[in-house]
Every structure is written in structure tokens, then in C-alpha cells.
Amino acid sequence: MNQLSPLESELLAQASAATGRIEIDNLTIRLGEGRQAFDAVQEVSLSIAPGEFVCVLGPSGCGKSTLLGALAGHWRPSQGAIRVDGDPVAGPHPDRGLVFQQHTLFPWKKVLDNVAFGLKMKGIQRQERRDSARELLDLVGLAGFEDRYPIQLSGGMQQRVEIARVLINQPRVMLMDEPFGALDAQTRLKMQELLLEVWARVKTTVVFITHDIDEALFLADRILVMSPRPGRIIEELRLDFARPRHPDLVTSPEFMRLKRHCLQLLHPQARIVPLERLSPLGPQAAAHANHNV
Ligand SMILES: Nc1ncnc2c1ncn2[C@@H]1O[C@H](COP(=O)(O)OP(=O)(O)O)[C@@H](O)[C@H]1O
Ligand SMILES: [Mg+2]
Numbered sequence: 001m002n003q004l005s006p007l008e009s010e011l012l013a014q015a016s017a018a019t020g021r022i023e024i025d026n027l028t029i030r031l032g033e034g035r036q037a038f039d040a041v042q043e044v045s046l047s048i049a050p051g052e053f054v055c056v057l058g059p060s061g062c063g064k065s066t067l068l069g070a071l072a073g074h075w076r077p078s079q080g081a082i083r084v085d086g087d088p089v090a091g092p093h094p095d096r097g098l099v100f101q102q103h104t105l106f107p108w109k110k111v112l113d114n115v116a117f118g119l120k121m122k123g124i125q126r127q128e129r130r131d132s133a134r135e136l137l138d139l140v141g142l143a144g145f146e147d148r149y150p151i152q153l154s155g156g157m158q159q160r161v162e163i164a165r166v167l168i169n170q171p172r173v174m175l176m177d178e179p180f181g182a183l184d185a186q187t188r189l190k191m192q193e194l195l196l197e198v199w200a201r202v203k204t205t206v207v208f209i210t211h212d213i214d215e216a217l218f219l220a221d222r223i224l225v226m227s228p229r230p231g232r233i234i235e236e237l238r239l240d241f242a243r244p245r246h247p248d249l250v251t252s253p254e255f256m257r258l259k260r261h262c263l264q265l266l267h268p269q270a271r272i273v274p275l276e277r278l279s280p281l282g283p284q285a286a287a288h289a290n291h292n293v
Contacts, residue, residue, distance in 0.1 A: 018050035019085050020172040020205030022071065027080035029066050040066040042230035043080070050172075053199060053206045055216035055223045059266055063231025064209040068177050071207060072098050084172060094118055096173045097166030101181040103158045104165075105150040111137065111161050112146035118169045129168075136164040139198055156187040160194065167202060176208045180215070189247065192218055196245060213262040217255055218245060225265050235265055256280035 029041040040063040048054050056064050069075045070082060073091040082089040084096065092098075105114045112133050119129035137143055140160040150158055159179055166174060180188045192215060199206055210216050216223045217239065225235040237258065241249055249255055257280040264273065 020048075020050040021085050022046075022048040022173060022205065022207070023081075023083045024071075025081045025083075027067075027070065027082060028078045029063075029070050029075050030078040031066065039078075039230040041070065042232050044231075044233055045080075046224065046233060046236075048205060048207065051203045051205055053196075053208065053219060053221045055208045055210055055220035056226055057210060057213065057216040057223050057262065057266075058226030058231070059228060060211055062226045062228035064211075064226060065177055066231065067226070068098075068175050068207065068209050071173070072096055072175055094121075094169035095171050096175055097169060097171035099159070099162050099166055099174065099176045099179045101178045103150065103162040105158065105161055107150055109149075110146065111142065111148050111150070111153070114150065114161060115164045115168055118165065122169075132168055133164070136168050137161070139167070139201065140164045141194060154187070155183050156191055159183070159191060163195070163198065167198070167204070171204055173205045173207065176206065178209055178211070181210075181212075188215075193245075193247070195219070196243070200244065213259050213266070214250055217241075217258055217262070218250060223262070225262065227265075237262075253280035 024044055024046050027041060027044045028039055030037055031040045032038055044067065056067060058064050066075060070077060071089065073089045073093065073096065089096075105111075106117070109117070112130060115136055116129040116133035119132060124132075134143070134146065137146060140163055142157060142160050142164070145153065145157065145161075150161065153161065162179075163174075180191045183191060195206075196219065208216075208219060220239055222239065223237040224233045225237070226232065227234045239258070241252075241255070257275075257278050260280070261273075261275050261278055
């Protein structure tokens, strides 16, 4: 009989202990009343592996926030089902942490107490929750800012605190709805890198909503592209870019090629060129390149 080596046993134990598997099965979310009713999300089926980083990319109004809201437990499925680690999503829970474009910190609490708050709700002792909060603030690069109030921080720093506030609950899944959308371009890039560093350490599943193609391509293991009215997943792109991702990635030919493809998907009038026929530089460059061969 084949016996497992100690290493194999350990890997197997790790794999079975992994949490944060999301399964969405034929999900429809119908919004509005009577004749105004419409499917904001229609017949979406997908599965996300524990620890995977998935971006949902689509134009404004296509149903991204509705889909994320359903995962958070704010919307009940009109049809279909959502399960996390096999359990149906029945309402909001700290196991599924949410980060929005605007932070949800208590303005009257110091940074440390904002981050520690989730543990207070769980009845954990003051010293222990403050120690954990310090650790998380260190993780998001905010050691030394424990005694500030949210208003005394920049927008990027507020979002770092927000991420720490969510992570202190050790969520199975982190749900992020355009979390860097209100930040200036420079800060946004820094925050994307920070998020990837943090994610590499905590290994939680991330579902990240964005309408920014560069952001999705830089961050994700996999991009799900959504189309508007009805909100459906129209394409899935797996990204094989090496990790850790470097800012130079955005200038690589493969990145540009995928970006052009996403641009076409987000502009329904555009003629869709199959991905394998797309060059990084555009149709003329492709024709030119063929000419040279
Ligand atoms: N509570 C609601 N009632 C009715 N319609 C809504 C509600 N919330 C959002 N919508 C509509 O549903 C569609 C999808 O919205 P949303 O999920 O917020 O899109 P996105 O996040 O992609 O911009 C939009 O047309 C929006 O106007
Ligand atoms: Mg939205």
C-alpha cells in the first residue's frame, strides 16, 4: 500500500484546511419593483479557490457592486445560491470582510482602537486585541500611527487602516469594492503593491471589484469581465504574470495585449478580435509585424 510521506501528509492537511472557497451557482439578483424590475446580476456561476485573487472588471453600472453585495450577504439571491466553504451565505459576517471606496472607520476612535474593534466584538481581552491591532498596523506599514485619529491620515493611510480593520477578524474572504477608486494615481499604485504584499502574507481569498483595466491586470490571478444590463460574466482571463508583481509589468507586451483585449470587451461597439490574434501594439503594428516575417 502507498503510504504518504510526512511532507505529503502535511500538504494534504494544509489543502484540506484551506478556507475561503467561494461557489456561486446560477445566481440572479433582481432589483427594482414591478415594471422597473431588472436583473442586475443574471445567471452567474463561478468558483473561486481558497487564497485566489480574483478581479471582477466591468463598466460603471454593470452590477459589480450588486454581485459583491450578494457575496457580503446584503442581497438575497432571487435565484441560485452562494456558498463559502460549503455554507450558504445567509447575511453579513466578519468572515467576509468588506472594503469600500470610502472608509468606514469611527472618526472618534484612534487608529489602534478602530483596528482592534472587531476583536472587542468577539469579547477578546483588551491587551490581546491591542497587540493584534499593532501587528496588523505594522503589516500595512502604519507602525507609529496608532494614536492618530482617522481625519489626521491621508486617504491612502485611511484605506490601510481599513484593510487592517478587516483583516483582524481573519476573514476567509476579503471583498473589495473599488477600494482605491478615490485615491490619486500615484497613491493608487502604491496601494496596489501594498495589497499584494499583505495578501501574500495572509493568503485570504480576495474578490476585488474595479472598472480599471490596469488595476485588474496588475492585481489578479484571474479576471472575470462583466457586461451591463443584464449583468453577466462574459469572459474569464487567467493571468500568468509572475509574483511578486513589479510595477514594470504594465509596460510588458503581454500586459498591453491583454489590456487591448479588455478594452474591446468593455466597449461593446468595438469589433472583437480573438485574443490569440491580438498584438500588444494594435492592428497596424500586427500587420506590419506580419509583413516583416
Ligand atoms: N437598490 C437598488 N434598486 C434598484 N436598482 C439598483 C439598486 N442598486 C443599484 N441599482 C442599479 O443596478 C445596476 C447595477 O448597479 P451596481 O451593482 O451598483 O453597478 P456597478 O457597481 O457595476 O457600478 C445599476 O443600473 C444601478 O443603477
Ligand atoms: Mg459599484
